[in-house]
Amino acid sequence: MSIARVLAVARRIAQGFRRDERTLGLVFVVPIVVTALLGWVLRDQMDATVRVAVAGAIADQAAQSRLETIAAESGIDLEVRSLGLNASIEDVRAAVRAGRADVGILIPIQYGGPPAVQVVTEGADPAAESGMMGALQMLLLRAFEPSGSGLLNGPPTFRHETVYLSPDADTLDVLAPVFLGYFGYFFVFLLTGISFLRERVGGTLDRLLATPVTRVEIVLGYSLGFGLFATLQVIVLTLFVLARIDVPAIGPIPAFTIGLDVQSVGNPVLAFFVALVLSLGAVNLGVFLSTFARTELQIIQFIPLVIVPQGLLGGIFWPVDRLPDILQVVARALPMTYAVDGLREVMLKGAGLGSAVVQGDLAVLAGIAVLFVALAAGTIKREVA
Amino acid sequence: MSASAAAIEAEGLHKTFGSIHAVDGIDLALQPNRVYGLLGPNGSGKTTLIRLIAGLARATAGEARILGTRMPSRPMLRRIGYMPQAEALYPELSVRENVAFFARLEGAVSNDAIDRVLELVELGDRRGTPAMHLSGGMRRRLSLACTLVHEPPILFLDEPTVGVDPALRVQFWAHFRRLAAAGTTILVASHVMDEADRCDELLFVRSGKVIARGTPTELRQGAGTTDLEAAFLHYAGLDAEGRPLVASEP
Incomplete structure (x- = not known):
């Protein structure tokens, strides 16, 4: 074992690097550029407007404006459009499939009992959609609060379906x-x-x-x-x-x-x-x-x-x-x-x-x-x- | 284009790389049926001259013509065989596959022609061997086979016999002579003086200029010597103690 020979090998490598600016750049600059890019992508994601198509009991003017108000208070950018009081679940699915809405919500008009909320999403991006679902449930729960001027009374039940993949796609x-x-x-x-x-x-x-x-x-x-x-x-x-x-x-x-x-x-x-x-x-x-x-x-x-x-x-x-x-x-x-x-x-x-x-x-x-x-x-x- | 008896012509060819004059005003008129030798030390401009004439590089000034067509000309490349100094072979391909590849690029060439050229360079029994497993001399022979397979009327050979053993070198030259006798124009670059004697005519090149030309006998007589190496030194203006021919240019 000769230290001199080990050093000779190490020195040879350092000498080679000195003449190879591109590799030096790779070692020092590229990791920073890539990390910066990743940071930019992650931190500056734009809050996209969530486009919601509503149908049934939630489709009237009062309910819509209440939903938008609560969303604005929660800092969620919501764009609500009504498919009409009489729209069916098929109409909701069609709106999502055609890309006119990110989420479709149907609350059938009924008398008595807790409202059964049907939510329709695209299903092409489970991670993003589960986040969106969480926010929506919170919004709707607030809108239904019996103490306030809720839309309907009673705790709602949620049923989630997707247009493309099954809702439990990973x-x-x-x-x-x-x-x-x-x-x-x-x-x-x-x-x-x-x-x-x-x-x-x-x-x-x-x-x-x-x-x-x-x-x-x-x-x-x-x-x-x-x-x-x-x-x-x-x-x-x-x-x-x-x-x-x-x-x-x-x-x-x-x-x-x-x-x-x-x-x-x-x-x-x-x-x-x-x-x-x-x-x-x-x-x-x-x-x-x-x-x-x-x-x-x-x-x-x-x-x-x-x-x-x-x-x-x-x-x-x-x-x-x-x-x-x-x-x-x-x-x-x-x-x-x-x-x-x-x-x-x-x-x-x-x-x-x-x-x-x-x-x-x-x-x-x-x-x-x-x-x-x-x-x-x-x-x-x-x-x- | 004027019809001309010369197969290869050059008029006032110049090629500069920055401040270096690699080819510095060369005129040529080379006839069919002859083997021409381009002799000079490394760095004297032999390879650059060949690349200019073959149309692989563009001249700074002057022009080169092959069979009356001004170079560079892509159609004319089919009629040229160019053997570069460094073997340009595909190491993963077998001997026969290498030759067949270049044959196809040159246009339809029969299987017979491929087998014939492999026998000529004595690689017939190695046809299935990958090029990466060949010795240096065998790679040289394979490179020559790739150059000759489409039987071009114009041949540029850049140091074709480097690393080839003496017995095979004799056979190479016998074949070059046969090709010349059949009408081929051959220009061979070399710095090996014993090869020079096998050429019909020699061009001594130094610093991008042709410093002397003639048959080997004429050049020896003109220099008053019996040996071509001494003749080169004479024309280069160097005495017998001058730098060896293989030394690099300063």
């Missing part, structure tokens, strides 16, 4: 479709970035350019080649997310389950297609960014810049329209935002290819993929096209 049911797109994107980006960097550094790209191949041909070939792997990856991941295979106990090995058994309301093939178009964008992003790296380590260093912001801002954990204004603009420029939206539309809400939302998401994702084909081809230096 967070995994909502996140799983999104992870389909996210992990596919992540690995495809890393794979192509490193692979194309090897072409640039290893001299094969230069050698390719001494053949009649065009730059766009190279980039499209990459898209197709890695697209094949992205396809297989997304297929396997989709199957794992949706499947449930129960393996019985064999000898000392206890019974276990393979797959997450997540329910997809919509067509899994369409969900797969959304994730695939997202992945094709990742291929070309990898080719594009490989210009700005000299080593494989530097490709890895793009992760905090490419992958982390998309995870924070893409609508995976927090809805895009609750983000601070500036971050909303950023989020609208990220492919992940559209993929998350599309995947949720399909898998949670059962949207088909005919849905305008899904079409819009696919169009934006395809546009981004095409844009990066052009950008990637542009990064290949050549004297002739």
Whole structure:
């Protein structure tokens, strides 16, 4: 054991770092930037107006204004619209399904007995909705207070139903479709970035350019080649997310389950297609960014810049329209935002290819993929096209 | 474009990188059926000159033409074989897969052509070996196979025999001679003087300029010496005690 040799190794590492500003930046600047971004997202969430559609006993003018007053006292921004005294639970469901309201409340007009409150929510975001439910129950309880000028007498009973998923869906049911797109994107980006960097550094790209191949041909070939792997990856991941295979106990090995058994309301093939178009964008992003790296380590260093912001801002954990204004603009420029939206539309809400939302998401994702084909081809230096 | 007998032409080619004149006013007219040797120390501008002529880099001034077409020209690349100094191979692909890949990029090339070129570089029995498991000399041979597979009429070979053993080097040169006899124009960059004698005509390059040109015999006679190394030193204005040819430029 020689201290001098240990020190020689340590010194060599410090000397290498000194000439690699980018790694120094990664070590000191990026953690701060990412933490700041996370802090910004968490602290400056906008209090979105909760849009409530009311029907039945709660739908008259007096009840509405009382509800709004109590909400304002509690600091909740409530926008109440009436579906009418005679609206049915079907009308309430339709309002929520069409996105005209975040919450629908029906209190059937009845005589005697405690009011039976029926609450309808979308069901696409259990975490946010359970918070909203809590606030609503509190509001309604106050509105029903027998001592005050309550709307009705007696403690109300609540029944919660959701338009899309079952009310007891867990967070995994909502996140799983999104992870389909996210992990596919992540690995495809890393794979192509490193692979194309090897072409640039290893001299094969230069050698390719001494053949009649065009730059766009190279980039499209990459898209197709890695697209094949992205396809297989997304297929396997989709199957794992949706499947449930129960393996019985064999000898000392206890019974276990393979797959997450997540329910997809919509067509899994369409969900797969959304994730695939997202992945094709990742291929070309990898080719594009490989210009700005000299080593494989530097490709890895793009992760905090490419992958982390998309995870924070893409609508995976927090809805895009609750983000601070500036971050909303950023989020609208990220492919992940559209993929998350599309995947949720399909898998949670059962949207088909005919849905305008899904079409819009696919169009934006395809546009981004095409844009990066052009950008990637542009990064290949050549004297002739 | 004027029809011209010369397969490769250059007029006043210049290439500067910042304040460095890598190629400093070179004129050429190279004929088919001949092997030309580009001789000079490392850093003398041989590789840059080849890249300018082949259209892989753009000249600061002057122009290069191949078969009468001004370079850079993408269609003309199909008629060029370029073997770079460093092997540009895909390490995960097998020997045959590497050759087949470049063959497909050059246009449809038959399986026969691929097998023929593999036999030529004596890698026929290694066709399934991944390139990463080849020795340095074998990688050089594979790189040559990738260059020759589409049978181009114009060949640029940048130090093709580095790391190739003497017996195989003789076979390489025998094949270059056969190709030249069949009408190919070949430009070989080298700093190995014993290879120079196998060329029909030599261009001595130093500091981006052609300092002498002629057949090996003419150059020896002009310098009044029997040895090409001494001839180079003579034309470079260095005495017999001058720096060795392989030394880097200052």
